[in-house]
Amino acid sequence: MNQKLFFLLLACLFVLSGVAHYAHFGTVAEFIISALAILFVAGFLGKATESVSHYAGQRLGGFLNATFGNAAELIIAIFLVRAGLFDMVKASITGSIIGNLLLVLGASVLLGGLKYKEQRFNVQLASHNSSLMILAVIALGIPAIFISTQHFSAHKSELLSLTIAGILIVAYVLWLIFSMITHKDVLADVEETTPDHGEEAAWSKTTSVLFLVLATVMTAFVSEWLVSTLHTFTAKFGFSEVFIGAFLIAIVGNAAEHSAAVMLAMKNKIGAAVEIAVGSSLQIALFVAPVLILVSTFFGPTMDIVFSPIELAAIAVSVFIAKSISKDGTTNWYEGSLLIFVYIILGISFYLV
Template identity: 50%
Template sequence: MKILNLLLIFIPISFLGEFMHFSPTLIFIFAALAIIPLAGLMGEATEEISFYSGPKLGGFLNATFGNATELIISFFALREGLFDVVKASIAGSVIGNVLLVLGASMIFGGLKFKTQRFNKRVIEVSSSMLLFAVIGLSVPAIFTHTVKTELLNTKYEGLSVVVAVVMFIIYLLSLYFSFYTHKDIYSVDHEEEGEAKWSLKKAVAVLVIATVIIAFESEFLVSAVEPMTESLGLSKFFVGIILIPIIGNAAEHSTAIIMAMKNKMDVAVEIALGSSLQIILFVAPVLVFLSLIFTPMSIIFNEFELIALIVSVLIANRVSSDGESNWLEGVQLLAVYIIIAASFLIL
């Protein structure tokens, strides 16, 4: 976290760059580097608040603010009409979490410990829920790719809203399931509970200030996407699938790896799969609802995004199904991620 905090210097640099009209590429880089530590501060503030609010409300706050950075970035992209970037970032977050984060956690943890074990019952619930979520995202795309175009005019956007509503309801039910009716499944014996390092006022203030600054930085970042991709010859899909998810979730990613290296693989897997579920069941529906304010956005993914999503979830389910992990399984997940990233780079 201390290393990430060094990147806070890029907050004034990014504001200066925007004011002085630096090149879009530099503004994108500065804004991205500023968002990374801010996202970490948001996560830390949420964790501190949970000490005062209790485990149930704390769990809800962590679930809500876990992907707040990416939600803010996507909101500004939505406002600019960059629907391809928004949808790619949704797919990219899931792919990044189940392949990059889980893979890196298994590698670094596996190099230190020969075999690591985690709660198989929790993984089975999360894996089946993740598979359902991906199926839910796939149905609208399959529908549009198989039905004649002229028949889609009146039903096309409505289908996305219906799917978003169903996803959001499932998200609320999953919270109720994990925090109330089946909370015994998720109870993990943590040796160190820890104590609050900040006062409640400080934690709330940091959370609010970090959120506001991220909003400004996100606007800088999004406004630079189109000119930056044109000048560097990158595709918007690559920016959405790879860059934005890494920027928005860098602090969360580093936490998962650190937990794995402490032999707390339960926490690392929970971060990877839990964050993916939040993206599909919470962030994606909210973005569809917000798009109704501007121009309605469908959640129709292209064929390659769909294949990448399905393959990522299937291999992650297979690797984690036995409740054990080692470094070689991590290498396999990371290899799939690199292949997918390389494919989007040349798209």
């Protein structure tokens, strides 16, 4: 899309979304306009992070894209936590994890594989990512087992949730130190030669940073407008909170990762695409989810870390097949199609809940 046309549509949808919210156009109209607006804002966010990553290299660029791409999901989730919609928050966390591992990674591997017969990335990075994904499954699964089978009191549930949240944040910070500082060279992407890959950045470094901040602020506003419509929207159409959170909110919130990861994979930068997709899932499980639990204590009752059996099953299945496909550090289009097939299976299952 032409850049001027994109910015024009972005500005129009952002303004229209605000007008729809404050003028009370009606739940359905507000939801549709806000969802469209956040897609364009997320695209803006993705473009800004890609431009910033031009100056930083594939791994750091992928990390920045995943981080700022997750800003939309984090902001949406904070508003949901403030509204007390804990089940929808957990569903959106689940949807973000499986969406990144199956849909984002699957689309990237599929489309990149159609253009290049085989794509390679650092096999040691793949191994560490697999271990961290298993840690996420353990950390989210243990509380559900212990709290439900041992009938923990509310105080014990809160204590366990806050303790695990703290441990996961520490584990994630240590991973950043390990991967970005102490073992940076070991985990460097196999295809990376120069930070800019011989391409021109969309904007200057200063403009890119300013646009990154602007896109994040815009995301915060549109997210609040979108969340304000969810309760009425789900009741009106009979959708379950699990489906809305796990798929609709997750897909909208993942828009930045979708566009950036696929685009990078089609440029044969599968290392950056994997960093965005898998790195984003890890960031959601090891950082965003724990942060939301800690944040909930400031708004009232603490959100526990107990996920439902179907949510845990979906996360475990996603981790299992993503680990299986990425463990050798190579990808092809057929592996991408397998990831998308699993995502469709889960989507239909959640829809029927």
